[in-house]
Amino acid sequence: MPDLSPPFLLASASPRRRELLAGAGFSFVVAVPGIPEDIEPGEAPDAAALRLAGEKAEAVRVSRPDAVVLAADTVVVLDGRALGKPRDPDEARAMLLSLSGRTHEVVTGVSIRAPTAVEELVARTQVRFRPLEREEIDRYVATGEPMDKAGAYGIQGGAASFVEAISGSYTNVVGLPLAEAVISLRSLGVLPG
Numbered sequence: 001m002p003d004l005s006p007p008f009l010l011a012s013a014s015p016r017r018r019e020l021l022a023g024a025g026f027s028f029v030v031a032v033p034g035i036p037e038d039i040e041p042g043e044a045p046d047a048a049a050l051r052l053a054g055e056k057a058e059a060v061r062v063s064r065p066d067a068v069v070l071a072a073d074t075v076v077v078l079d080g081r082a083l084g085k086p087r088d089p090d091e092a093r094a095m096l097l098s099l100s101g102r103t104h105e106v107v108t109g110v111s112i113r114a115p116t117a118v119e120e121l122v123a124r125t126q127v128r129f130r131p132l133e134r135e136e137i138d139r140y141v142a143t144g145e146p147m148d149k150a151g152a153y154g155i156q157g158g159a160a161s162f163v164e165a166i167s168g169s170y171t172n173v174v175g176l177p178l179a180e181a182v183i184s185l186r187s188l189g190v191l192p193g
């Protein structure tokens with residue numbers, strides 16, 4: 001895929017987002033937004049994901065108004081409640097137990113800010129977990145992998161075998177819905193074709 005012109009910035013510290021975007025053939029520079037990522041009490045998960053994606057993009061855009069800035073925020077939604085990253089291993093265990101044997105939704109808000117226009121989207125994917133044994137949850141949490149991930153799991157890692165079914169975008173679950181992002185970049189006119 002050709003380079004974007006103007007310059008393309010990924011406003012993210014997430015190695016997953018970097019890998020997904022690079023794997024899709026984009027050239028970009030990473031800028032870490034460094035903003036607090038708290039969901040406000042009573043805030044709907046979709047609204048929170050979109051707000052946080054917008055704040056991350058804006059935090060980078062203010063110092064680079066010449067660039068196209070892409071940011072995203074992913075939350076896991078169970079019974080209408082957003083699960084972010086676990087604060088500690090106990091919370092990771094509790095999150096995984098609550099997801100066991102059930103279907104949840106993974107929601108990613110994406111914000112793309114170009115010099116003269118903005119595109120925002122929310123992608124949703126349904127994920128069904130098989131029933132999990134307490135021991136395997138303990139073993140998984142002990143690997144440390146859940147700690148920097150929404151819902152305390154990585155579908156691309158040790159939690160792959162937890163997933164019985166998925167409906168919707170896989171890359172959305174990993175943190176960046178690529179097909180939707182490319183469509184938005186096209187409609188901003190910053191991606192040829």
Ligand SMILES: Cc1cn([C@H]2C[C@H](O)[C@@H](COP(=O)(O)OP(=O)(O)OP(=O)(O)O)O2)c(=O)[nH]c1=O
Binds near residue numbers: 148153174175
């Ligand atoms: C559900 C799930 C989430 N995740 C990750 C994607 C995101 O990196 C993370 C959710 O946290 P986010 O706050 O969306 O992203 P981040 O803090 O890692 O990075 P940044 O805000 O700087 O862009 O969870 C996986 O890697 N695999 C999964 O299966």
